[in-house]
Amino acid sequence: MEEVSSLYNSKITCPVCESTIEYTKVKSKLIKLLRQDTDFCPWYEGENPIFYEAVICPECGYASHVTTFEKVSRYERSKIRELITPKWKKRSFTGPRDIEKSLEAFKIVLMNLMAMEAEKSEIAKICLRIAWLYRYKGDKEQENRFLEFALKNYKIAFHGEELTDGKFDEYVCMFIIGELSKRLGHLNESSQWLSRLVTCYSDPNQKRHISSRLIETTRDLIQEIKDMKANQHNEEVSTA
Numbered sequence: 001m002e003e004v005s006s007l008y009n010s011k012i013t014c015p016v017c018e019s020t021i022e023y024t025k026v027k028s029k030l031i032k033l034l035r036q037d038t039d040f041c042p043w044y045e046g047e048n049p050i051f052y053e054a055v056i057c058p059e060c061g062y063a064s065h066v067t068t069f070e071k072v073s074r075y076e077r078s079k080i081r082e083l084i085t086p087k088w089k090k091r092s093f094t095g096p097r098d099i100e101k102s103l104e105a106f107k108i109v110l111m112n113l114m115a116m117e118a119e120k121s122e123i124a125k126i127c128l129r130i131a132w133l134y135r136y137k138g139d140k141e142q143e144n145r146f147l148e149f150a151l152k153n154y155k156i157a158f159h160g161e162e163l164t165d166g167k168f169d170e171y172v173c174m175f176i177i178g179e180l181s182k183r184l185g186h187l188n189e190s191s192q193w194l195s196r197l198v199t200c201y202s203d204p205n206q207k208r209h210i211s212s213r214l215i216e217t218t219r220d221l222i223q224e225i226k227d228m229k230a231n232q233h234n235e236e237v238s239t240a
């Protein structure tokens with residue numbers, strides 16, 4: 001019996017070289033989310049749609065996150081033509097992807113973002129996804145390396161960008177900075193960011209922009225950090 005594929009191809013026009021290209025997606029009705037880590041890393045049963053979020057033009061090498069593929073400014077287009085296309089070896093990224101193929105695709109997106117001097121929040125978003133791919137793989141060292149890149153870029157974005165784009169606003173940015181800091185062991189910094197978010201929530205003007213679920217997780221994380229610090233203190237006392 002032939003197995004029904006959970007994947008299909010979609011067509012799109014490359015905004016850089018104007019070729020009509022195909023990219024692969026997971027059928028949405030077959031996506032089954034099992035759980036999510038506190039930094040939003042999703043775990044799926046079956047095909048993982050994260051693997052397919054990096055879209056690449058096989059003709060010119062332009063690549064981006066699937067949600068922003070068609071949003072390219074004239075300046076960005078010229079940067080890709082100057083820095084990416086001349087070095088590009090034509091190859092296709094359609095069809096099933098494993099973690100390795102997906103890592104390769106996301107790293108091409110990252111190179112594109114660097115070439116077009118993209119916003120730091122977009123660079124951070126891609127670095128976070130690369131970190132998740134290493135988490136799926138069980139490679140802690142590379143995961144932490146990309147979490148640090150993501151953290152650094154989210155901090156620059158927080159101070160320098162207008163963060164009002166849909167689901168990702170300044171409050172989610174504060175949360176993710178606090179969460180990644182905790183994950184990387186920067187506990188004092190983490191509690192500062194998370195407490196700052198709780199303070200925003202106590203202001204009636206800001207409260208309506210912050211989801212109560214986000215605050216619930218924030219409070220859990222603050223408590224976890226307190227426990228971690230207390231344990232560290234106890235260990236120091238017992239070994240003194």
Ligand SMILES: [Zn+2]
Nearest residue numbers: 014017057060
């Ligand atoms: Zn192209």
